[in-house]
Every structure is written in structure tokens, then in C-alpha cells.
Amino acid sequence: MVFKCVHCGYKVNSLFIQYSPGNIRLMKCENCKEVADEYIECEIMKAYSHLLFNTRDNVDFEVFVDVILLNIIFVSVLLLATSIMLTSLTEITRVKDILLAIIVSSYFKIFLVAMMIWEFPSSVPCVVDVLVLSSNAVALRVVTQSTIARCILVCFSAHATKFLANQMLRH
Incomplete structure (x- = not known):
């Protein structure tokens, strides 16, 4: 190393x-x-x-590509689900607002960095995912003025698709 x-x-x-x-x-x-x-x-x-x-020898290029690909999948599903279930995304500023809301509301992911340095129970990533999902839904509700149930469904769809894509990449 x-x-x-x-x-x-x-x-x-x-x-x-x-x-x-x-x-x-x-x-x-x-x-x-x-x-x-x-x-x-x-x-x-x-x-x-x-x-x-x-902590790492070098960042593996394949890991980097996987992270980028998974985030593209997440954002694509999120925007598609938002346009179908919540509002029309005809204005480019609307897309910017939604992306900004999702980025800002994903701040709980910073706790995953600490897991690379210190040891935590294996349940912590699940807890962080739930916090990010709920925070994303609240931020999406603020931007779209839709119901919280619909926003949770949109965010859950995007997170679930990203999770499934990640599982497929690992196998």
C-alpha cells in the first residue's frame, strides 16, 4: 500500500x-x-x-465508474418519477431546484465517511440511508409543493432502483 x-x-x-x-x-x-x-x-x-x-492505495477506476453510474441512475429515476407523479418538469429551473434540493438534503451521507475511519455497527449504513431518504422526501415536498406520501414514493423509487442497480453491478 x-x-x-x-x-x-x-x-x-x-x-x-x-x-x-x-x-x-x-x-x-x-x-x-x-x-x-x-x-x-x-x-x-x-x-x-x-x-x-x-486509507486507500488508489481509488479503483471501476469503483469510480460504478459510483457515477449509480448516481446517474438515481437522478434519472428521480427526475422521471417526479415528472410522472408530482409535477411537470418543463422549466429547466425546476430541474435545477429539484437537483439542488436532493443534493442539500443528502447531507447525512457525510456520516459514511466517518465509517471509513472509525468502526461502527453494520446497521449504521441502513440508518443513514433511511435518514437520507426521508430528508430527500421532505426537500422534494418543499420544491414541488406535493404531498409527502407522493414525495416519499418518488424518492423511494429512485433509491430502490439505485440499490438494485448496485446489486446487479456487484454480481
């Missing part, structure tokens, strides 16, 4: 040496002489540096 210093981005061979369980020594960067990644065991402030530089 390739690691990088969170201070200067220089490649380092390892982040720490483990002498025994719970007894480690953090490695210093050869370039800037700082501890390469002191955040592997502590603070949130630089957790993003740790996540971006040192």
Missing part, C-alpha cells in the same frame, strides 16, 4: 511500527521531517487528510 505524508504529500513506506498491541511508534516523513500521519489514532480535524492520503 502507498502512503503519503499529510503535511507535504510525500510518499512514505509506512505510517507506524507496531512493537506490541497498543504500542506503536509513528513514522516521520523523510521530506518534511514531520510525523507522516499522526491522525491515524486521534483527532477529527485532520481525519480527512488521513482518509484522502492513507
Whole structure:
């Protein structure tokens, strides 16, 4: 695995040496002489540096394509279902309003980033999905002025289609 210093981005061979369980020594960067990644065991402030530089070797291109494809499927189904079940999407500003509402109301997904750093129960992604779904439905209701039941149905359709597409890509 390739690691990088969170201070200067220089490649380092390892982040720490483990002498025994719970007894480690953090490695210093050869370039800037700082501890390469002191955040592997502590603070949130630089957790993003740790996540971006040192949790993955490289982002697999296939994973990137899958994420983009799944989000295109989600947005397409959401817009199609919205135009069928809620309102007419004749104005481009209406599409922009709906997309903005969905992006802003998906803020709970930030908790999934924390799962890459710290361990959480396996039920947490399900809870986050339910929170995102309900928040998306409320935001869609605000933008479309439709009933909450219809908005939940539209959002559920888009989320379910994305989930099924994800399952198909995994197999």
C-alpha cells in the first residue's frame, strides 16, 4: 500500500511500527521531517487528510465508474418519477431546484465517511440511508409543493432502483 505524508504529500513506506498491541511508534516523513500521519489514532480535524492520503492505495477506476453510474441512475429515476407523479418538469429551473434540493438534503451521507475511519455497527449504513431518504422526501415536498406520501414514493423509487442497480453491478 502507498502512503503519503499529510503535511507535504510525500510518499512514505509506512505510517507506524507496531512493537506490541497498543504500542506503536509513528513514522516521520523523510521530506518534511514531520510525523507522516499522526491522525491515524486521534483527532477529527485532520481525519480527512488521513482518509484522502492513507486509507486507500488508489481509488479503483471501476469503483469510480460504478459510483457515477449509480448516481446517474438515481437522478434519472428521480427526475422521471417526479415528472410522472408530482409535477411537470418543463422549466429547466425546476430541474435545477429539484437537483439542488436532493443534493442539500443528502447531507447525512457525510456520516459514511466517518465509517471509513472509525468502526461502527453494520446497521449504521441502513440508518443513514433511511435518514437520507426521508430528508430527500421532505426537500422534494418543499420544491414541488406535493404531498409527502407522493414525495416519499418518488424518492423511494429512485433509491430502490439505485440499490438494485448496485446489486446487479456487484454480481
